[in-house]
Amino acid sequence: MRALKLCIVGGGSTYTPELIDGFARLRDTLPIGEIVLIDPAVDRLALIAGLARRIFAKQGHQATVSTATSVADGVDGADAVLLQLRIGGQAARNEDERWPLECGCVGQETTGAGGLAKALRTVPVVLDIAEQVRRANPDAWIIDFTNPVGIVTRALQSAGHKAVGLCNVAIGFQRKFAAHLGVDPELIRLDHVGLNHLTWMRGVTVLDHPGAGTGHEALPKLLADFGADIAADVRLPLALIERLGVVPSYYLRYFYQHDVVVEESATTGSRAAEVAAIERELLDMYADPTLDTKPELLGKRGGAFYSEAAVQLLAALLGTGGGSVQVVNTRNDGILPFLPDDAVIEVPAAVDAAGVRPLPQHPIEPLFAGLIAHVTAYEQLALQAALEGSRDRVFRALLAHPLIGQNELADQLTDRLIAHNRAYLGWA
Template identity: 70%
Template sequence: MKLAVVGGGSTYTPELIDGFARLRDVLPLEELVLIDPAADRLDLVGGLARRIFAKQGHPGKISWTADLDAGVDGTDAVLLQLRVGGQAARRQDETWPLECGCVGQETTGAGGLAKALRTVPLVLDIADRVRRRNPDAWIVDFTNPVGIVTRALLTAGHKAVGLCNVAIGFQRKFANLLGVTPEEVFLEHVGLNHLTWERAVRLGGPDGEDVLPRLIAEHGDAIADDLRMPRSLVERLGVVPSYYLRYFYQHDAVVRELRTKPSRASEVAGMEKKLLEMYGDPALDEKPELLSKRGGAFYSEAAVALTSSLLRERGRDEAGEVQVVNTFNNGTLPFLPDDAVIEVPATVDGGGAKPLPVRPLEPLYSGLIANITAYEQLALEAALKGGRDRVFEALLAHPLIGQIDYAEKLTDDLIAHNREHLKWA
């Protein structure tokens, strides 16, 4: 089995490598290729990756290259974890929207749209090149904004599934609070990427006992602290929202907070500098503790599980394996178009991902999901076709913006800050 990681020079990569090494019985990897145009970073990350495999006794071969076509040749699956423009572009996404009093964040609002416009064309080019060389290869997308990028891939006919670590993070946290194994915890996780709610936490599977009320009653403070939202909100809703919902439920408070501290991109850039220095130490043969503060917790476990399921023979397990993924709606949420991309539990096997049925959603959640889905459709059209008017319409449709004056200014700012990445600008 051969895998390729596009964006392999990321400081995230040792987390992924550690998972491949530990979980080699789940994903029997024979060859791994790290692909990245940043040769200096790639050498550091690749060297550490080989040392991690060697320490843990993994027999797989690791190589790295800046040549995408050569790197993906013969692969069974390709993982995408790239960031167009690097942390410098992210820093802009997190700052210029604040001038309008709008949240500055890399996956939602105006900053999220900017990232989508930079990212979608490049990802589609990569996917086309993968398909020309390996028409049967799967693409696992971890590149943000995952929902929009995955919708672009699926709409273009690629064999793709989107992946996020939010659900697996909740699963691990809840399992720890309950004193059970993660495999015993099934989440009724529903929504769009970075716009989800845990509506039930069931023990033993989809039909198991719902222990979410007990979790909230006994561990409400800990859960609310992780979300950085009031416990009273969690108790009132009776669900656990993703921490990304804070940008919606407490927008103005978040804007005031972001204006008084360094951007997350600045913090991450500092971490990355230290991490790359560590990766260059020939004595280092495991992922450093600092990496846990970089983000992406449990990404490797989720990636291994999803890739393993996708590379199984179709029909080997009639029920497939249940995992939370981003895939086409196809009637799962009846108030959304079939080609919307949703984030829900799905059975996954060699034939792809098929969402499990979802209980009817309350208007409090379905309304926001429908609104953001409409925005994502407009965002994808802007990314594919370009044009100032399309950018404006996407911003006007976003519930965190939604005013003419804001949308006009943010459109001009977005284009000005991203001109080098927008062929049409």
């Protein structure tokens, strides 16, 4: 089997060793011959590449690790390009989490006004990178980990790129539910539906055996036996979860308990500041030439199980692991009939060397479908604002968001968003 070439754009991220660890452990599923880490941050790139080589050596993996400071220099001949970018770094994220609070709105990097700010900074950069990838190798898959994944993936697909988005929420639930039930994670199949960071687990099937088409429904047992643990994990009241009869992703807390989150945020430090402190400590660890495993501290950085999800997706797309069913972010194409075909949804899909095909979904009750449609409309306007600019387009996207929706509030948030992001907005 031919060894693959993968590129990681944003390879200088402190998170990269999580991916490298997964690639090393799961080499029989995804045979990698070369990994190129691409990042303009030369010092960080050298640290991460050094640790990556030591992790591979520790695991007896023969892949080479090289670096590049420009996309064009690194992606030639790549089978797949992974995008994990944070334009503006943790400093911009910290602002995204703080200035919306001045208007009484949640501050979060993917939800609400902060999420729009991140989209505006990110979409033009990602599209430029994707064009460079297409010029170097139009057959390469682009795997987007970059938030907001739904908007970024929609931008990529709308521009004709061979792209799919990936989030760790679904695989995280799969692993936690499997642990509760005492079964192999490969036996858990989720009825997971919605948009990126706006999903509900409507069912949890325990398959009769891996790859089986039959199994038994386990969600009622999970809620009955482990409801308190699940509620604590998603940070929502157990009584609400029981009334809904589904397990919302923890991002639904920003919608179902918006004012509670705002009140909490006013008295706590930002997640960005917490992550920045973790990153500084991680970089010190990575500089240790004897370190050859991912540090336990990396688990606090976020993104648990991303490497396993990435390996599963890449193996299916690149034909090294056969077809499989995986939760991904991909084009709707009529699967949710109340959304435009070009909307990006997060649902189980059949994935193989022929591509990604979202599986049919049984009807979604109005309580969930209404919010999905509302946020999809916002995402469409957010993408227009990211592509075309202008204060009015930013205002319209904010006015459309279900957590905002008021004229004066949208105006105030628009002014703050532009003021805090002027350096990244070519039209401002």
